[in-house]
Amino acid sequence: MKFAKVVPESLTAGTFAEVYDDIDSMLRGKVVQNENAEKQRITHAIIETAVFERVKFTKSKLAKLELTDVIFKNCDFSNCDLTNATLYRVEFYDCKLVGANLEGAYLSQVLFDHCLLDLAGLNKLDVRKTQFVSCNLKDANFSDNNLRETELVDCDINNLMLYDTSLKNLDLSSCRFATLELESKTLRGLTVTEEQAAMLANSYLGVRIKY
Structure with missing residues (x-):
């Protein structure tokens, strides 16, 4: 699904450094490609x-970042501080967010497609109409979240932590996991496969299922 309202042909070439030149720290209408923007502090x-393509933001501190109608392709946000960010109509394709911290972020109409989010801190999020498609979220922390119209499709979520998060209307049937970290009280309304249900019943309800 497409969310970002961007026409790449209408954009001009730019650099992330331009954000420092604006009095409001704003960057608009640019295509940024093949750039090293590591360890930024703003x-x-x-x-x-x-549109950002092949831009490396590794270990940058970008707290309270506001993104609207932005596309990231093959970008690296590993170990970035993105706390309290606001993402509205944003798309990530083949991006790396390993160990990134998005605690307290607001996500509305956001797409993560074939992204690596292992060990990411995805806590205290307000999430609306957001999709994770063919992503890795292994050992990520996805706790204390408010999830509305959130989809995880064909993702590897092994050992994903889901504490203090209602799983009602969440469908994990296409995802892969051997174990999840969660509370039995949050399982109501969760959709899973028979095999996944047996595993969860055994782990959290002490139920043994015979086949």
Whole structure:
């Protein structure tokens, strides 16, 4: 599903460093490609109607980042501080967010497609109409979240932590996991396969199922 309202042909070439030149720390209408933007330090940067391709943000501190109508392709956000970010109509394709911290972020109409989010801190999120498609979320922390119209499709979520998060209307039947970290009280309304249900029943309800 497409969310970002971006026409790449209408954008001009730019660099992430331009965000420092604007009084409001804003970058708009740009295509940024093949850039090393590691270890940046900026609070409340605003990026609108932009495309980033093969940009490396590793270990950057981008707290309170605001993104609207932005597409990221093959970008690296590993170990980034993205706490309290606001993401509205944003798409990530083949991006790396291993160990990234998005605690307290607001996500609305966001797509993560073939992304690596292992060990990511995805806590205290307010999530609306967001999709994780063919992503890795192994050992990620996905706790204390408010999930509305959130989809996980064909993802590896082994050992994903889901504490203090209602799983009602969440469908994990296409996902892969041997174990999850959660509370039995949050299982009501969760959709899983028969095999997954047996595993969860054994782990959290002490029920043994014979076949």
